[in-house]
Amino acid sequence: MLVTLKEVLTHARAHGYAVPAFDFTEDIMARTIVETALECRSPAIMMTLQPDLETGDGRGWVFQAAAAKAAAAAVDIPVVLHMDHAGDLPTVQKALDLGYSSVMIDGSRLPFESNVQLTREVVELAHRQGVSVEAELGHVGGMDLDDSACAENVLTEPDELARFVEQTGCDALAVSIGTAHGVYRSLPDLNIARLRELNAVSQVPLVLHGGSGTPDDQIRAAVREGISKLNIYADLRIAMYRGLKTTANLHERIDPLPHDLFRPIRRELAAVVREKIHLLGANGKA
Numbered sequence: 001m002l003v004t005l006k007e008v009l010t011h012a013r014a015h016g017y018a019v020p021a022f023d024f025t026e027d028i029m030a031r032t033i034v035e036t037a038l039e040c041r042s043p044a045i046m047m048t049l050q051p052d053l054e055t056g057d058g059r060g061w062v063f064q065a066a067a068a069k070a071a072a073a074a075v076d077i078p079v080v081l082h083m084d085h086a087g088d089l090p091t092v093q094k095a096l097d098l099g100y101s102s103v104m105i106d107g108s109r110l111p112f113e114s115n116v117q118l119t120r121e122v123v124e125l126a127h128r129q130g131v132s133v134e135a136e137l138g139h140v141g142g143m144d145l146d147d148s149a150c151a152e153n154v155l156t157e158p159d160e161l162a163r164f165v166e167q168t169g170c171d172a173l174a175v176s177i178g179t180a181h182g183v184y185r186s187l188p189d190l191n192i193a194r195l196r197e198l199n200a201v202s203q204v205p206l207v208l209h210g211g212s213g214t215p216d217d218q219i220r221a222a223v224r225e226g227i228s229k230l231n232i233y234a235d236l237r238i239a240m241y242r243g244l245k246t247t248a249n250l251h252e253r254i255d256p257l258p259h260d261l262f263r264p265i266r267r268e269l270a271a272v273v274r275e276k277i278h279l280l281g282a283n284g285k286a
């Protein structure tokens with residue numbers, strides 16, 4: 001069933017585990033993520049990114065929201081449909097109109113006061129419809145969503161965090177402690193001491209972006225010290241490519257059924273989803 005981010009993360013924070021959040025672009029991804037979460041009895045967070053939704057004159061919005069909502073309605077585990085990295089109010093409004101249960105507003109590149117202002121406006125809009133809001137303070141660097149630029153990390157400051165949450169009323173907060181978006185060229189080194197300080201002063205559950213490729217021991221430490229949601233995208237793309245190559249090497253017949261074509265992709269995707277669920281301790285929590 002479709003639930004809010006707040007509901008899922010409140011439970012996770014109280015019970016010391018984290019929920020994996022997956023960006024998806026196709027119904028095959030939506031179904032595989034939800035079905036694997038069901039098999040593991042884990043909550044699932046399904047995320048979409050604006051560039052992936054703008055395909056086909058914006059019909060990507062309609063298709064992806066419909067796929068996620070249909071998958072959520074078909075299972076008895078909590079599923080969140082979350083708009084990842086919205087940058088402005090019109091994008092948030094679009095997600096609200098399509099029945100998303102959660103949105104992220106990313107004002108992390110803005111000065112503190114402007115980030116507060118933008119986030120507060122989104123909170124007012126979303127909460128009116130019972131929809132959760134994730135914000136970001138500090139900046140998680142790495143590749144931009146459209147691959148055009150590579151930004152530096154700006155670590156989140158504990159004293160700013162407390163003020164930010166109080167002034168905005170957001171339900172969850174993405175913090176910057178040393179991860180980056182995309183595929184790592186060298187391994188990240190998470191600032192766990194900083195995370196501990198942030199979690200001690202935070203009234204809301206904390207979120208870690210750039211989860212793909214981060215070593216497992218660092219992820220476990222981050223969950224132990226207060227991360228309740230981990231964003232994953234690159235690891236899914238890598239898995240799908242692996243599955244695609246397996247498909248390309250199948251020589252049994254020249255006219256394979258779609259089911260046979262997609263099976264290796266599903267299998268690779270499911271393996272990553274299962275692995276992340278267990279890494280974060282989310283299995284058996286739904």
Ligand SMILES: [Zn+2]
Nearest residue numbers: 181209210231
């Ligand atoms: Zn992100």
